[in-house]
Amino acid sequence: MKRALGLVALAGLALTACVQNNADEDAETIAVTSTADGCQVATNTAQSGTLAFEVKNDGNQVTEFYMLGDDKLRIIGEVENIAPGTSRTLTFVAQPGSYFTVCKPGMVGDGIGEAGFTVTGEAVEVAVDDEEAFAAAVTNYTAYTKTQVAELVTNVTEFTNAYKAGDDELAKKLFPITRINYERIEPTAEQFGDLDPKIDYRKPGADAEGLEWTGFHRIEADLWLDEAKKNYPGDPITTALTPEQRTTLADQLVADVKTLYEQVHSDSFKLGIEDITNGAIGLLDEVAAPDGKLPGEEDEFSHTDLYDFYANVEGAEVAYLNVRDIAAGKDGGDELVTTLNKEFGAMKSLLGKYGDYDSGFVSYDTVGQEERNALGAQLNALSEPLSKLTSQVLGVS
Structure with a gap:
């Protein structure tokens, strides 16, 4: 009804x-x-x-x-x-x-x-019912998703061109920036079968599933080889890749990202209102996971986790804002919206103490455990009310 x-x-x-x-x-x-x-x-x-x-x-x-x-x-x-x-x-x-x-x-x-x-x-003043509001939210969020993937294609091409050319300084600079678009829509990207493992798996995940390790983090290990040697002493990944191997790895990432682009731009790509609301909390789960950004496991070689952390929060906020007025229009919605507005602001403000995209974030290995605990506490303060978003939007208890 x-x-x-x-x-x-x-x-x-x-x-x-x-x-x-x-x-x-x-x-x-x-x-x-x-x-x-x-x-x-x-x-x-x-x-x-x-x-x-x-x-x-x-x-x-x-x-x-x-x-x-x-x-x-x-x-x-x-x-x-x-x-x-x-x-x-x-x-x-x-x-x-x-x-x-x-x-x-x-x-x-x-x-x-x-x-x-x-x-x-x-x-x-505009008269809106659930059906119309849901359709508008899905239309706008689908367009946002397509835009993020389109930007990802361009940025990955620039990043991999630098990597293939042996310009490691530029490639290292572009690595965390290139990942921003992907991190903003990560739960949606994960819907496409084996694309996420190819694009974004860490080494333990690939090893556990018996997969060839490719994508962002395989390139990361090669760029930050000294860190790879510390984390995986004696492992074959500690041997620098040849130019030919670099080209193969880079071209595979480009091809996989282009496949993702084709998937989200196909007529069969459909999102529902629950994909938006559940995707918001899913993005914060990506941060808090044992192999995620908060523990410093996501970017274990480059220590650029704060870029991913901020992008996940941004993506969650975009999803929330697409349905905020729907949530506010239902019983008890004003209180939830007020809380979420406050907690998103507090989370972004706290992350802002460590840098931004333009000037760069500090290396995450310099962030002490007490500071990480503070980030975790604020993440929890945001995640708890955000977990109520789906039921609020759908009007179910």
Whole structure:
């Protein structure tokens, strides 16, 4: 049975995309021009209400247009598969707030022309029921997942090119940055059979299952060979790989990531509302696991665990924000949402003491046990209320 959310001023669900071929006649129309090297939006401000972005593709590749949340991660609305020389319109109800616009020629990579966009005015009341809200959340989270994998393809290619070229300094710098996209959507990536073992297994996991060890962590061991020798003295992995072996390993990672891209962009790829809510807590479980980030076992050679830790928390927060207003609209939801908002902020603030993506995080082997205990305590403070998200969203006790 559908349970009405009633009239609510949607904050996280605010810009619920409803892609149409023609703009609503009451909508404010904003022209967007996507080219090979730009994303020109006619204005960077608008009043709250129905907006229609008319996106024209003047480039030579199929393109996409996105409206992102203020974290530059959540996809609030998107229109894709805009062929060269054609136009499509993205129409939605815009609530007051700060957002970002971006185009993605070729539909891979980080996108170009990212720019701030501000919606002013009063909140717009929108009648939403569970069915509509669930559909909007799934649509936006699916688009987010596809975007993360598309960016992963580009970043893995850059990382492996440096590794194959023997530029170990650059490869080491790119290793933790490249993994961010994967860590944000890890539970979803794990749905695809043997792809996650190929891409992200650690040595003990591969050995336990009798698998050939490939992927990120096999390359990590080769890049940080001294650490590999400390952890696995006398093991064959302590012998530096030849250029030919490096190429084989790198090309395999690229191929596996491209297969992941094909899987999430296929017509058969479907997510449900439970994939979002359970995925949020699953990401925090990845941090706390005995072989995870908190114990320092994930990146045992590079000690770049804090990058993965932060990315897992980011991914969990994006999943939560996609369903936050659904949770808030049900009995007892305001209290849970208030708690989760607070605990996500506290978790990210605590991690921020150790660095960030731009300036880098400290090596995790320099973080003492007392400090790790504090991180674990905050992780627990966040995980406990987050574990209630699925039942709250589904309205079951």
